[in-house]
Amino acid sequence: MNKKYVCIGIFILAISIFIIPKYFAGNAISDDFINANVDKLEIYHFHATNQCFSCITVGDYAEETVNTYFADELESGKIIFGHVNGDLVENKDLVIKYGATGSSLWFGSYSGTEFNAEENVNVWYKINDKEDYMIYLKEFIEQKLEGN
Numbered sequence: 001m002n003k004k005y006v007c008i009g010i011f012i013l014a015i016s017i018f019i020i021p022k023y024f025a026g027n028a029i030s031d032d033f034i035n036a037n038v039d040k041l042e043i044y045h046f047h048a049t050n051q052c053f054s055c056i057t058v059g060d061y062a063e064e065t066v067n068t069y070f071a072d073e074l075e076s077g078k079i080i081f082g083h084v085n086g087d088l089v090e091n092k093d094l095v096i097k098y099g100a101t102g103s104s105l106w107f108g109s110y111s112g113t114e115f116n117a118e119e120n121v122n123v124w125y126k127i128n129d130k131e132d133y134m135i136y137l138k139e140f141i142e143q144k145l146e147g148n
Helices: 003-025 031-035 054-069 071-076 088-096 122-126 130-145
Strands: 040-047 079-085 103-112 113-118
Touching: 040 054, 040 088, 040 130, 054 071, 054 079, 054 103, 054 122, 054 130, 071 079, 079 088, 088 103, 088 113, 103 130, 122 130
Parallel strands: 040 079
Antiparallel strands: 040 103, 103 113
16 A cells, blocks of 8 residues: 555545534534524625625525514514625624624524524525525524424
8 A cells, every 4th residue: 555645545544533523613603502592683784895696596585585484583582683794894894703704694593692603505596496595594594493
């Protein structure tokens, strides 16, 4: 066996055993958060000043889904929805908090003092079918509200 391949294998093994777990340990979500109902869910469509058709569609369909299926949660404040122009300086803190790096759909879940931000990239694959998009996103939001 070639020594080069053995060295590469040992290097990859060392990274997977020693480095990767330490990196993700600081970013882990507690079991309490995963199994708890969410107190508040923020849903943000981050975008630039100039948007393409797909970027606009992701945001518009998300807003329509939230308004259609979660009107009570919006009214009570359990769900917050917003379009956020990431190019504007007044939105800098929110962009940093979520780690948004362009047009995207983000979910911020609060359970007690725990906060978890998650981007949903699957919505981009559903913009050609509004009904499918809305059904998918409705189910995704329901899961988020249940703490999953």
